[in-house]
Amino acid sequence: MIVGSTGQIGSELTMELRKRYGNESVVAGYITGAEPKGELKESGPAALVDVTDPNTIEAAVKQHSIDTIYNMAALLSVVAENNPQLAWKIGIDGLWNILEVARQCGCAVFTPSSIGSFGADTPHIHTPQDTLQHPRTIYGVSKVTTELLSDYYFHRYGVDTRSVRFPGIISNVTLPGGGTTDYAVEIYYAAVRGERFVCPIKEGTYMDMMYMPDALDAAIRLMEADPARLIHRNAFNVTAMSFAPEQIYASIKKHLPDFEMVYDIDPLKEEIAESWPDCMDDTCARQEWDWNPKYDLETMTADMLEKLKARLVEG
Ligand code: AKB
Numbered sequence: 001m002i003v004g005s006t007g008q009i010g011s012e013l014t015m016e017l018r019k020r021y022g023n024e025s026v027v028a029g030y031i032t033g034a035e036p037k038g039e040l041k042e043s044g045p046a047a048l049v050d051v052t053d054p055n056t057i058e059a060a061v062k063q064h065s066i067d068t069i070y071n072m073a074a075l076l077s078v079v080a081e082n083n084p085q086l087a088w089k090i091g092i093d094g095l096w097n098i099l100e101v102a103r104q105c106g107c108a109v110f111t112p113s114s115i116g117s118f119g120a121d122t123p124h125i126h127t128p129q130d131t132l133q134h135p136r137t138i139y140g141v142s143k144v145t146t147e148l149l150s151d152y153y154f155h156r157y158g159v160d161t162r163s164v165r166f167p168g169i170i171s172n173v174t175l176p177g178g179g180t181t182d183y184a185v186e187i188y189y190a191a192v193r194g195e196r197f198v199c200p201i202k203e204g205t206y207m208d209m210m211y212m213p214d215a216l217d218a219a220i221r222l223m224e225a226d227p228a229r230l231i232h233r234n235a236f237n238v239t240a241m242s243f244a245p246e247q248i249y250a251s252i253k254k255h256l257p258d259f260e261m262v263y264d265i266d267p268l269k270e271e272i273a274e275s276w277p278d279c280m281d282d283t284c285a286r287q288e289w290d291w292n293p294k295y296d297l298e299t300m301t302a303d304m305l306e307k308l309k310a311r312l313v314e315g
Pocket residue numbers: 076077078114115116166167168169176178179180181182
């Protein structure tokens with residue numbers, strides 16, 4: 001079951017899991033106001049799952065005999081900063097509710113962490129797997145807590161919790177909404193629409209990024225991994241590429257030479273971006289469960305432009 005199945009990652013994760021395990025085996029959890037539509041709705045079962053209401057989680061798990069929960073419900077870094085209480089309620093109270101149902105019903109749980117779990121005093125270059133985590137955003141604080149609480153449920157109760165620290169995820173199906181790395185998605189939409197892109201992040205600001213097919217592979221591969229090989233659990237560094245705005249711009253310009261970008265720095269986004277790693281070391285994920293991303297900046301750009309062009313321009 002995917003909690004938050006209509007979000008940026010949830011919408012594509014649900015379809016990928018249905019492709020791999022069969023449509024009827026994967027339940028799309030949603031909240032009122034964000035119901036599945038189109039292919040997501042037509043292709044398999046759905047259930048109302050509000051992480052802030054434990055009864056809805058328990059009812060869906062029991063009704064559909066769920067063995068694994070992908071808990072994708074969260075506010076991204078910038079929106080969380082504008083509503084810290086809600087970020088905590090969904091991210092941590094919600095996680096607690098999920099873990100309790102998982103403990104009682106014997107489910108495995110994947111709850112993503114993020115590069116946002118690091119802070120200004122974390123080594124920014126080749127950020128190690130085990131290092132300082134002192135974020136100053138509520139998003140980061142809730143992600144560090146997510147990692148600790150998930151590990152606690154594993155050690156204390158044997159709940160099979162696993163997680164990765166996702167970098168910025170770039171996709172062409174559902175927009176992210178409210179994250180610091182969103183610019184790296186929005187730039188492709190502007191390019192394909194023939195618009196000038198106004199970049200909120202300063203030239204030279206590096207962040208880890210990943211194309212959606214690799215992000216889906218990371219989540220599923222980790223949940224399928226042999227537990228005997230896992231030294232870490234919550235959460236693994238995973239990355240596929242690291243770039244600054246001028247580099248993604250240059251890679252798009254190779255395909256669309258007239259594309260223009262200007263800077264108008266958003267101080268909140270820039271401050272958050274500067275506190276995050278420039279590039280993480282994901283050796284542990286590679287060693288413990290064979291993490292091996294397929295896309296780099298150039299292959300991602302080619303695929304993003306092709307897919308978005310087909311959808312936005314050619315209809
Ligand atoms: C965000 O920018 O908030 C997210 C993240 C990196 O966790 N995309």
